[in-house]
Amino acid sequence: MTATISLAQARAYCLDKTKSSGSSFYHSFRFLPEEQRLGMIALYAFCREVDDVVDETLDEQQARSELDEWRQRVDDLYNGRADHPVCIALKDDLQRFNLHREHLLELIDGMAMDLDQNEYANFSELALYCYRAASVVGLLTVEIFGYRDRGTLQYAHDLGMAFQLTNILRDVGEDAKRGRIYLPQDELQRFGVAKAHLHLNHTTPEAQKLFAYQAERAERYYQKAFATLPEGDRYAQRSGLIMAAVYHRLLQHIGQRDFRILEQRPSLSKWRKIRIAWTAARAEKKRYRQFLKHKAHE
Secondary structure, three states, rough: OOOOOOOHHHHHEEEEEEEEOOOOOHHOOOOOHHHHHHHHHHHHHHHHHHHHHHOOOOOOHHHHHHHHHHHHHHHHHHOOOOOOOHHHHHHHHHHOOOOOOOHHHHHHHHHHHHHHEOOOOHHHHHHHHHHHHHHHHHHHHHHHEEEEEEHHHHHEEEEHHHHHHHHHEEOOOOHHHHOEEEOOOOOOHOOOOHHHHHOOOOOOOHHHHHHHHHHHHHHHHHHHHHHHHOOHHHHOHHHHHHHHHHHHHHHHHHHOOOOOOOOOOOOHHHHHHHHHHHHHHHHHHHHHHHHHHHHHHH
């Protein structure tokens, strides 16, 4: 990649990277004003790039080397240099949004944790991974969306935790087959679930109870995030709330299937996710109008 790439080409690269991921996040970006939408697409493309290093690079040393290259790209970015399409797009966004260097570096550290360990002894260890892999993304995201109340930062942290815990539950079978177990080891032992059980295409009663426990934890983070978000910042954060509606519905879907998630990876159809996103967007717009009406009468 060279610095001769134009900003328009860099933006197109980021958009293609985001669309090709098949992520639900792209649908929530569509409700944003143009500058914020472009910023979110560039940020998400960055997330995909560093995540793909770990997921798609077979040689561990090569993966570590590539992550080091991304750390150097981040340093260069904050020194005014960019030679990768994602960085070229982000360089333009740094002038608009208060994106913190340490958060981008923490995200890379989170991806590196997948090279350092395949299991987590307890939730304290897992929480660090969730923070680096997801909460820092939330903290970067709220900078793009904009906020006035610092309580919004706590909301972003908790919502990121909820998202990552939902991902872990959704992907538990696939991750186990890849040799990664994100469920805390002490909790597997508490519920009597052997690691080998996660490789089965059958969810045992013990595993159902373990998964239900994980879902309860994720639900607490969702509720804490929703309760923490200041009303005055809610509309600015609506894209995150739209995404939360989709992820929260996925968590509920898992529960409605009695946590039988080893037989088939749980998912929501594309059109169902779009419908959930559209409904959430309308609800947030209505709530914002009520908020403005209330403020006008104060």
